[in-house]
Amino acid sequence: MASIEDWTRSDVYHNSFLISDDDALAHAQKTSADNGLPAIAVSVAQGKYLNLLVRSIGAKNILEVGTLGGYSTIWLARALPEDGKLITLELSPKHAEVARGNIAYAGLTNKVEIIVGPAAESIKKLQPEPFFDFIFIDADKPGNLTYFLEAKRLVKKGGVIIVDNVVRQGRVADPSYSDANVEGVRKFIGHLKTDSDVDATTIATVGEKGWDGFTYIIRL
Template sequence: MTQQTWTAVDDYFDGLLVEEDAALVAAAADSEAAGLPAHQVAPNQGKLLNLLARIHGARRILEIGTLGGYSTIWLARALPPGGRLVTLEVDAQCADVAAANIARAGLADVVDIRRGRAVDLLPELSDLAPFDLVFIDADKPSNPDYLKWALALTRPGSVIIGDNVVRDGAVVDPDSPDPRVQGVRRFTELISEHPKLTATALQTVGSKGYDGLVLALVTN
């Protein structure tokens, strides 16, 4: 199988099942025009996040890593009336682009964009906890720290999702010199060892290439 095939299959299912409206299309286009890295989730992955949040009935969502706000829009649209999403972004340009994209989607009153290093911002969120769903999609070397705070800011029944954990298969290499791979490996090992978490991981292929995610449930 080739990247061309993976993209074609994504396009087929997206055309039937994924409602990517003008605000989402514009969010992706404006992120690209601003020169942001093309690291946002694919449309079908955004819809998956939206469905998971809706199935879970999430009222409070924490996103670590905003980028241009594409995944933020998908997640925020899953919230019921009165719901709230807090998203953390260290890069000022990304935060500016995201703010414009989120406002155009009509979600400025639902989404709280906080600017700065996530490890500095996370301790400030205890008054908003517990969060029902946490989506971690930021710098991978810090994933172990993000997991620690995700656990501190959630409750039994909360869901924690970690994106980009397969790294084109490099995750299986214990000797990888890539700090992103090592961050993902330690993140997954900590999840596997934690008595309050049960989890699984899924490999994915598609328009974004070969990667995957970890899905964990806080049990007690």
């Protein structure tokens, strides 16, 4: 059976052909680590994937739920056109401060707005004017359903919502396992089964972040 070492080696191999070294992204990773932020940002390959998705649909307005150190924020914001805008929600003032520095270093301050506070409160205050084209949810997993329901209100028809970390080493599908994160994902996935406003699928992933996955949702 493949291991985390195998998956990491595969990521590094493919990245060496497909993703160039990048000073701003490396800076974001280093300053986040130096400031003691948890190492839970998306991987390099996942960040590039998000960037390609945004470019593929021609998104101009993005909402991100969960900023951390701004690593995924940079990937997303770079995919926007000159007049594009990204709003990102972050609970921790410290994380937001680190993210602001990283986003400024990447030259993206004019495209990114960080809103600090509980995301469940911040997202309910947002208005769909204009509607968001793309929403990335990567915050506390118990809040997934709350974030999704608000995202559905805020995203345009035909727009995309991505919810990260929904496989969790297969634990979400293991009936013998339970914790707050797993139950948060299960509640969210259970809702999608009967939600006629969207269509969705979950894709499992392996790589340097281990075995996980994301749910890809389109607003009908």
